[in-house]
Amino acid sequence: MKIIFIHGYTSSPNADWYPNIVPELAAKNIEYAIPTLSGGDTPHADDWIQEVHAEVEKVQGPVILIGHSLGTRAALLYLEKHPMPNLYALILVATFNNSLENAKRKDEQYADFFTHEIDIKKIQSLTKTRIIMHSMDDESIPYQQARDMTRDLNATLLTYRDRGHFSDPENYSYILDVIQNIVNMK
Numbered sequence: 109m110k111i112i113f114i115h116g117y118t119s120s121p122n123a124d125w126y127p128n129i130v131p132e133l134a135a136k137n138i139e140y141a142i143p144t145l146s147g148g149d150t151p152h153a154d155d156w157i158q159e160v161h162a163e164v165e166k167v168q169g170p171v172i173l174i175g176h177s178l179g180t181r182a183a184l185l186y187l188e189k190h191p192m193p194n195l196y197a198l199i200l201v202a203t204f205n206n207s208l209e210n211a212k213r214k215d216e217q218y219a220d221f222f223t224h225e226i227d228i229k230k231i232q233s234l235t236k237t238r239i240i241m242h243s244m245d246d247e248s249i250p251y252q253q254a255r256d257m258t259r260d261l262n263a264t265l266l267t268y269r270d271r272g273h274f275s276d277p278e279n280y281s282y283i284l285d286v287i288q289n290i291v292n293m294k
Contacts (some may be wrong), residue, residue, distance in 0.1 A: 109138070109139065109169055109171070109172065109196060109291065110139040110140065110141065110167045110169065110170075110172070111133070111138060111139065111140040111141070111171070111172045111173075111174060111287065112142075112143075112160065112163050112164060112167070112171055112172070112173050112174070112176050113126065113140065113141070113142040113175075113176070113178050113179070114143075114145070114156070114160055114173070114174065114175040114176070114179030114180075114182050114183050115142065115145060115177075116157065116176045116177030116178045116179045116202075116275075116287065117151065117177060117178040117217075117218060117259075118149060119176070119177070119179075119275075120144055120170045121142035121143075121144055122152065124176070124274075124275045124276070124277065124279075125274070125276070125277050125278070125279045125280035126142055126280075127184075127277070128240075128277050128278070128280035128281075129144075129280040129283060129284055131224070132280065132284050133184060133284075133287075136288070136291075138244060138287070138291060139224075141163045141166075143160065143162070143163050145159050145160075145179075145182070146159065146205065147232050149217060150217050151178070151217075151218055151221075152220055153181075153182065153185055153218075153221045153223075153273045154220070156182045156185075156186075157182065157185055157186050157189055157190075160182065160183075161185045161186065161190055164186075164190070164192065167194065168194075169194065170194050170195075170196035171192060171194050171195055171196060172196050172197045172198075172199065172271060172290060172291075173186075173187070173195060173197070173198050173199070174198075174199040174200075174201065174283070174287075175199070175200050175201065175216075176201040176202060177201070177203075177204075177248065177249065177274075177275075178221060179202075180202070180203035180204055180219055180257075181202040181204050181210075181221045181222070182203065182221065183198065183200065184200075184206075184226045184228075184231060185221065185226065187230075187234060188226050188227055188230060188231065189233045191230065191234055191292050192234060193234075194235065195234045195235045195237070196235060196290070197235055197237035197239065197240070197243065197288075197290045198231070198234070198235055198237065198238045198263075198264075199239045199240075199286060199287075200238075200239070200240045200241070200254075200257065200263075201240075201241045201242075201274050201283060202223065202241070202242055202243070202246055202248065202249055202254075202273050202274045203220075203240055203242060203254050203257050203277075204249055204250065204253055204257070205252075205253040205254075205256035205257045205260070206225050206226055206228060206256070206257065206260055207222075207256070208222050208224070209222075210222045210253075210292075211222055213226070221290070223235070224262075228260045228261055231261065232261060232262055233237055234259060237269075237290060237293075238261050238262070238263035238264065239264050239266060239286060239290075240254050240257055240258050240261070240263050240264070240265045240266065241266045241268070241274065241283070241286065242254030242265065242266075242267065242268070242274075243267075243268040243269065243270065243271035243272055243273070243274065243280065244267060244269050245269060245270060245271070245272055246271075246273050246274075247272060247273060248273040249255070249273065254267075261292045266286065268282065271276070
């Protein structure tokens with residue numbers, strides 16, 4: 109089993125909670141990849157999809173795909189374009205809903221992530237384990253968007269009250285707990 113993380117807008121493997129989760133995953137002998145996605149302040153969905161695909165193609169066994177923030181949208185776009193028969197679980201942390209109104213955020217610097225509504229039914233059929241983690245005090249993406257996506261994906265919603273946008277380094281422990289629960293189910 110391998111975890112592939114898809115970081116968010118203007119993030120990287122060296123930001124947010126990624127540096128804290130890496131040693132924990134290594135200590136548990138859990139394989140992972142955190143590709144550095146291109147574009148900086150002006151990312152493009154097609155580039156991110158290609159970069160994620162390059163990581164996915166390296167994996168033979170089951171995959172847990174974890175997206176954070178804009179990475180949640182990239183994860184869904186990726187799965188729509190490249191359905192993964194080896195997708196074991198999908199985890200969306202601080203997720204957008206499927207509304208095209210999200211293209212208007214950030215002065216449209218990532219508008220091409222929201223050019224169409226994603227075929228959610230197609231993604232539902234790929235794995236039974238679909239988890240959304242979202243905090244009610246998220247200052248970047250309203251909690252209602254997570255509720256919308258939970259309904260659409262028929263996912264499990266894990267609600268937090270004080271995690272903000274899940275960007276702070278200490279948030280790794282919450283994500284690690286969910287990963288550990290999924291790995292233990294295998």
